[in-house]
Amino acid sequence: DAGVIQSPRHEVTEMGQEVTLRCKPISGHDYLFWYRQTMMRGLELLIYFNNNVPIDDSGMPEDRFSAKMPNASFSTLKIQPSEPRDSAVYFCASSSRDRGMHEQFFGPGTRLTVL
């Protein structure tokens, strides 16, 4: 079975540009999570969805960040405008209530650099 798929794997952009990160969860999983990882702050939950509905976005740093999940097999995280402090690795993860939500399956991540 394919795991969680993220694209792009690497993104280098200039300050002020719009960045869109993409995620395809594991088929059949009903939860999707977006995380950000930095050396200083570790892995932080930004937002999560259940059955395509946003449940908790309290981790989204500010209005420049937005996330959508138009269907069960696709989600995007958008940063507009991007800033150098947004540089981090962004992970998408999915899980299934049936199998225990604590086992989250992570994608390979998108390494974002904002110059």
Place this chain on the structure above:
Amino acid sequence: RKEVEQDPGPFNVPEGATVAFNCTYSNSASQSFFWYRQDCRKEPKLLMSVYSSGNEDGRFTAQLNRASQYISLLIRDSKLSDSATYLCVVNLNEKLTFGTGTRLTIIP
């Protein structure tokens, strides 16, 4: 105070040795606990769950002390392949909170 605190290390341990990591959490209402493993430049993966009664998975033993809000992971007979960052994880109301991780390097 951070919700989940870990010693960042690094722990440099000779192959075959036993190593232990500790973790504390701040919210006494936390419901379940886990250890995840993250290899360098890779994604985190679930290593094992942690129960009050203690649980073993091969060379790995995890323990939870709810009274002290303390979680531990013991690795016996360490292998080179155990080199990774170990993340302590706490679940509260469907949300996982990750510690910043403890880096372990096993030395040949």
